[in-house]
Amino acid sequence: MKFPYEKFRKGQKESINRISKYLGDFIVLKAPTGFGKTIVAILSHSNADKVLYVVRTINEIAPVIRELRRASINYTFIFSGKKMCPLLKGSDVDPDDFWVNCKVLRSRRLCPYYERLSNVNIDDVVKVINESSIDPREIVNNLVSKLSVCPFFMLTKLIPRSQFVVATYPYLFREDVYRTAFSDELEEFYFIIDEAHTILNPQSIYEEELSDGDINQAFKEARMYSLGSEVISFLRGLIDVVGKIRSRMLKKVEKALIYPGEGFLQILEDAIIDIRLKRLKEFLESPESLIRISTKLTKILKFLYIIKNPNFEVYGISDAYGKRIKALPISYEPIRDRLKMAKGVLMMSGTMPPKPIIDKILGRESQYIDVESDYGEVFPQHHTYYAVYAETTSSYHRRGTYMYSKYAELIVKVYEVLMRGIILTVYPSYQFMNEVVSNIDVGISQVIEDPYTSLSEVLSKALSYSKAVIHAVAGGKVTEGIEIVDPVSGKSLISTVIIAGVPYPQPDDYVRDLRKNLVKEFGRELASKLVMDIPAIIRVLQAIGRAVRSERDRVFIILADRRFLSKELKNLLNIRYDLVTTDLKTLTKHIELFIKGFL
Ligand code: SF4
Numbered sequence: 001m002k003f004p005y006e007k008f009r010k011g012q013k014e015s016i017n018r019i020s021k022y023l024g025d026f027i028v029l030k031a032p033t034g035f036g037k038t039i040v041a042i043l044s045h046s047n048a049d050k051v052l053y054v055v056r057t058i059n060e061i062a063p064v065i066r067e068l069r070r071a072s073i074n075y076t077f078i079f080s081g082k083k084m085c086p087l088l089k090g091s092d093v094d095p096d097d098f099w100v101n102c103k104v105l106r107s108r109r110l111c112p113y114y115e116r117l118s119n120v121n122i123d124d125v126v127k128v129i130n131e132s133s134i135d136p137r138e139i140v141n142n143l144v145s146k147l148s149v150c151p152f153f154m155l156t157k158l159i160p161r162s163q164f165v166v167a168t169y170p171y172l173f174r175e176d177v178y179r180t181a182f183s184d185e186l187e188e189f190y191f192i193i194d195e196a197h198t199i200l201n202p203q204s205i206y207e208e209e210l211s212d213g214d215i216n217q218a219f220k221e222a223r224m225y226s227l228g229s230e231v232i233s234f235l236r237g238l239i240d241v242v243g244k245i246r247s248r249m250l251k252k253v254e255k256a257l258i259y260p261g262e263g264f265l266q267i268l269e270d271a272i273i274d275i276r277l278k279r280l281k282e283f284l285e286s287p288e289s290l291i292r293i294s295t296k297l298t299k300i301l302k303f304l305y306i307i308k309n310p311n312f313e314v315y316g317i318s319d320a321y322g323k324r325i326k327a328l329p330i331s332y333e334p335i336r337d338r339l340k341m342a343k344g345v346l347m348m349s350g351t352m353p354p355k356p357i358i359d360k361i362l363g364r365e366s367q368y369i370d371v372e373s374d375y376g377e378v379f380p381q382h383h384t385y386y387a388v389y390a391e392t393t394s395s396y397h398r399r400g401t402y403m404y405s406k407y408a409e410l411i412v413k414v415y416e417v418l419m420r421g422i423i424l425t426v427y428p429s430y431q432f433m434n435e436v437v438s439n440i441d442v443g444i445s446q447v448i449e450d451p452y453t454s455l456s457e458v459l460s461k462a463l464s465y466s467k468a469v470i471h472a473v474a475g476g477k478v479t480e481g482i483e484i485v486d487p488v489s490g491k492s493l494i495s496t497v498i499i500a501g502v503p504y505p506q507p508d509d510y511v512r513d514l515r516k517n518l519v520k521e522f523g524r525e526l527a528s529k530l531v532m533d534i535p536a537i538i539r540v541l542q543a544i545g546r547a548v549r550s551e552r553d554r555v556f557i558i559l560a561d562r563r564f565l566s567k568e569l570k571n572l573l574n575i576r577y578d579l580v581t582t583d584l585k586t587l588t589k590h591i592e593l594f595i596k597g598f599l
Contacts, residue, residue, distance in 0.1 A: 003043065004070035005036075011375030012040050019044035022367040023190065024344040030352040031371035033545050035378045037348045038067045041192045042164070044346070046073070051164045052189040054172045058083075058136060060194060064166045065134040076158035077136055077166040078181050084152040086113055086144045087291045096302055097294040099180060100276070110287050113150035117157065120149050125158070156181045165189075169198075173205050173338050186341045196347030197538050200361065200530065202329040203510070208306050210299065212242045212323040218296035225278055227271045231297075234260050234268075238300075245316035245323045249508035253314045253325055259307050268301045303327055309334075315510050320451055328510055330517045332361055351541040353534050353572065360522055361530070383554050384544075385594050387579040389587055390562040394428050394501020401439075407500050408439035410560060410584065414496055415444050415469055417588045418595070421495030422462055423469045426479055426543040428503040433471050436500060444469060449478050458482060463493075474503030474539035482546055494547035496591070498558045502569065503539040504532050529568070537572045556594050558587070 003013075011031070019027055023045070031037050042064075045051045055061055058079045068075045082088060082098045093101070105111040128146050132139040143151040159165055159182065170177040172191060198204055219235040221227075241257050272295060279293045306312055306327040311334055316325050339345055339362070347366075352358065355368040372378060392406045414423055427433035430451070437448060445465040447458050449472040458478055462468050472478035484493045505511050511531055518527035540559070547555040563569060565580065578599070581587050593599045 011371040015040045016044045026366040027346045028366050028368045029348040032350045032378050042071050048190045050189045053166045053192040054169050055194045061136045061166050062134045074162045075164040076155050076162040079168045081152040084140050093294045094298045096298045101291045101293050116149050190344045191342045192346045197349040197351045199335050206329045208327040210303050210325050214296045225275050231271050242323050245318045250315040250317050250510040252509040253316045272297050330513050351538045385556050385578050387558050388564050388577050389558050389560040391582040392560045393562050404435040405439045407436040413588050417591050420467045422493050423496045424494045425471050425498040425500050426474050428501045479543040492547050492549045492553040496556045497547050500560050502536050502561045502563050504536045
């Protein structure tokens with residue numbers, strides 16, 4: 001297959017050849033942002049008959065569509081059926097309720113969009129897709145406005161005739177979600193997993209949550225529909241357990257206090273059917289009303305099914321979002337089980353841990369391609385300058401007013417040195433960030449991320465200043481997703497990144513249980529690495545990746561924690577430190593020299 005660009009970037013051709021050769025194995029492709037991983041992944045699978053290419057978010061589908069079009073490969077894509085449904089128009093319904101409602105509508109032939117599917121010519125569908133932009137939401141809207149069909153079932157109808165299916169993560173990692181779209185077995189597919197470092201954090205893939213609001217609502221419904229005493233007393237018990245949660249960090253809740261046993265699940269299922277039948281009568285069978293039928297009991301039932309699995313435990317938290325319980329995985333088993341089914345797996349990321357660690361997690365030897373170490377740096381090193389500022393640390397033992405003011409001083413001095421641009425400052429937690437920010441006592445232009453901030457808000461506020469500090473939390477929305485580039489030149493506007501403390505996960509009960517469980521499989525040393533060091537390093541590299549978007553970007557990176565000098569973190573980071581200092585003047589001098597192009 002022809003390469004659709006003028007020339008290959010360093011390592012692209014070699015990577016395509018190596019991946020094609022190993023197809024069928026577990027392959028890792030470690031390459032930085034800007035290398036062109038997507039086209040490499042696509043072309044190396046050009047002889048594979050069926051490929052499931054998974055991405056984390058809907059927005060990440062668009063670049064894959066762009067490259068598939070360039071390579072002239074047949075494709076379809078899917079994301080949440082609920083989000084695509086034109087009857088629902090964005091209303092909030094539990095996904096399980098949504099699928100039952102959709103099934104009822106289809107079986108009663110009440111959904112006009114579904115009914116039209118058989119009247120539509122597939123060539124017309126392909127034409128609408130190809131004439132739309134690469135934005136998957138626009139394609140979905142066009143399928144509705146131009147053909148009046150159900151976009152979800154139209155796009156899944158294309159699966160048998162498509163070489164590539166681009167989908168969001170749940171379609172690979174969750175059997176229940178997979179089954180809503182696919183009739184073929186998972187074994188038919190080669191998997192390509194984008195941002196594959198995510199699988200090292202099983203919590204981000206399988207987290208399920210119940211809030212006190214959900215449970216109270218379910219209790220109200222149970223009383224309103226006069227469900228049996230067993231359901232009512234179970235919910236009363238649940239309200240009691242969640243009501244007692246006080247901890248601001250995840251704290252273990254004994255499963256026995258929540259899980260009522262297998263027999264009760266059937267009782268709950270019957271109760272849900274009961275409610276649904278009563279609601280059906282209320283809703284007068286209008287498709288728009290019927291698709292919205294929902295009961296919080298469905299969410300509770302799903303939660304109970306998840307914690308039935310011995311790989312999941314329950315944790316409670318009480319924070320700005322309210323009181324909640326979470327079902328979280330304490331092993332890699334659910335992920336490994338899915339990956340084992342593939343014809344072959346390609347895992348891609350700019351921040352993949354080293355091969356020995358990946359092999360242990362996968363339980364088999366991978367073919368590991370590290371583009372920069374195998375073929376040379378994709379972006380010349382002189383564009384990034386790494387300084388360790390060893391005067392500060394976010395270590396729990398050293399936290400206090402003195403340390404917070406040291407971080408505040410660092411941020412202000414860096415701000416003063418810069419003429420323009422964005423300083424992205426990344427903290428281990430909101431609490432730590434707020435302490436530091438409260439110590440900044442001079443007027444600077446700043447944007448502070450909070451749990452409710454949207455990316456677009458951060459972006460528009462930051463762009464309204466010629467220079468600004470963005471305060472963000474490692475692993476949060478900003479560091480995982482923001483791209484601040486000059487619309488004309490395409491260059492990154494983030495000129496400096498300050499990693500304000502090693503962003504280790506909080507030492508809560510979940511982290512402790514995960515480590516305890518992993519020790520059995522991997523031993524103490526590797527388990528600690530997997531639970532603490534590797535997530536911290538991935539967060540650091542992700543934050544740096546926000547600033548380095550193209551080969552023209554020049555970024556000064558300050559690793560502001562003396563623990564970055566430890567052998568473990570240095571080895572995992574695998575970057576050269578250009579400067580190590582405890583002197584703020586020396587640091588700012590080097591920033592000035594870097595800006596002037598002398599470094
Ligand atoms: S079949 Fe109808 S109800 Fe179901 S997703 Fe499609 S449009 Fe929505």
